[in-house]
Each structure stands twice: as structure tokens, then as C-alpha cells.
Amino acid sequence: MLIAFYIASAIAVLATIIAITRRHAVHALLYLIVSLLGVAIDFFVIGAPFLAALELIIYAGAIMVLFLFVVMMLNIGEHATEVETASLKPGVWGWPSALGVVLIAELIYVAAHASAPPGPMHVVSAKEIGISLFGPYAIGVELASLLLTSGLVGAYHLGRRTSREEERNDAGTVGTRIGSSGDLVRSGSGRTSYTA
């Protein structure tokens, strides 16, 4: 169990280091997902299976998809086809897959040995977390919900496009008005006009 923990930590650190040193943001996101998987395995080994599931769902599922969405929104344009061909090379996805395979093997190993007596380890179930969350930490839950709501409102306020700014952006692009074809195309054309 301890071996599994340290292997997963090493994979997480390694994947994070690789992710930070990548040039391309999508590759970095791939490695970062592997790092999050490693941390999730750590949680699982350490006796927090509920948090491992939450880590996967929220971090790797929601936040990374958000990152990916913004990266694609900002980077689409003239480099799209090059990026597409480059991402199909095996060197790009090979190493994240290899690290992921190690993590899967480790998960299988841990799951196979889960029937062994857990020893002094205290596995915290979701029920226990829920009881504690809505017992002594109810105020914290309310504050977190308030924070999420304000984050939602703030993100909407920052991300909205005022009409004046839209006119300016459309005047800045070289081509004709894109119309209602969405932000992806418009930001891409804006980028080309800047670089031109």
C-alpha cells in the first residue's frame, strides 16, 4: 500500500513537471490530467475513496475541460491544422498513456488487495463526510456555495461581450463580419488580424 502511494506520488510529480515544461497548452493539460489521476490514486490509497472520486469528477472532469475549452477558444485559427496533425503523432500521447497505464496497474493492484485487512487505516466513507459536512461544517458549506455563486456571476460579468466592444472588435478584423457563427471563429480571425 505504501509502495503504491509513493509510486502514484512519483507519477504525479513527474507528470506535473513535464506538464509545466511543455510548450503546447493541450499537451500540458494531458500531463496535468495524469497528475490529477495520480493524486486521486493517492487519495484512494490513503483511505479517502470519496475524495478520489470527487477529484476525478471535478478536477479532471470539469476544471480540465474548462481549461481545454478556453485553450481551444484562444488558439483556434491558422495553426489549427498543424496542431491537429501534430497531436496525432504517437510521441504526443504516448507518454501520458504510459503513465496512465502504470496508474491503472496500480489501481488494479490496490483493488485486488483491498480485501486484505486494512490494518490501522481508517477509511472515511461518503456518509461520514456528509455527516460531518452538514454537522459542524454547515457554515462552511454555505460559504462555499456563496463563493461558487459569486464566482459564477463574476465569470459571467467578465466573459460577457458588451456591444461597444463588439463593434470595436469587428472593426478590427480584416475580414467581413462573421455573423452569428460564434466566438471561436471570431477570436481566431481577430488573432490573424493582429499578427498580420
Place this chain on the structure above:
Amino acid sequence: MILFAVGLVGLLTRRNLIFTLMSIEVMLNASGLAFVAGSYKWGRVDGQIMFLFILAMAAAEVSVGLALFLQFHRTQPTLDSDAASEMRG
């Protein structure tokens, strides 16, 4: 485990704004792992609750940060954080 957090904090130095946000995510993750490890060591639930709060905070922070980057990208063609040195209405 503490080493894990420290080693990841050192990775913040990156010029791209997207990478900066990713580094912040990594740091939050490392601190959450430290919380869960403490919860494991003392057999309490509190550390995991703290990790839940960190998770909620990270989600809110990332959404606001990414919206900020979108707004920044509209005025600047790049995502270089050095380009944000001029701050003007």
C-alpha cells in the same frame, strides 16, 4: 508529502497565463493532498472536508480566471503575462 507541495510550488515560474493558472491548480492540489494526508494520519474527517472546500474554491477561481483571460485576450493578441504590464482603463 510536504516535499510534494514544496516541489510543486517551485513550478510557478512560467510566462504564459494559462500555465500560471495551471500552476495555481497544482499548488491547490498539493495543499489538498497535504490536508488529506493529515486527515489520514490522525484518523479524522476534517482534512477531507477542507479538501472539499479547496475544491470548491479552485473551481470558482478557475472560472473567474479563465473569464479574465478571455477578456484579456480581446485587448491583447497574446497571453504573455508581461504584456499586462500596462494597465489602462
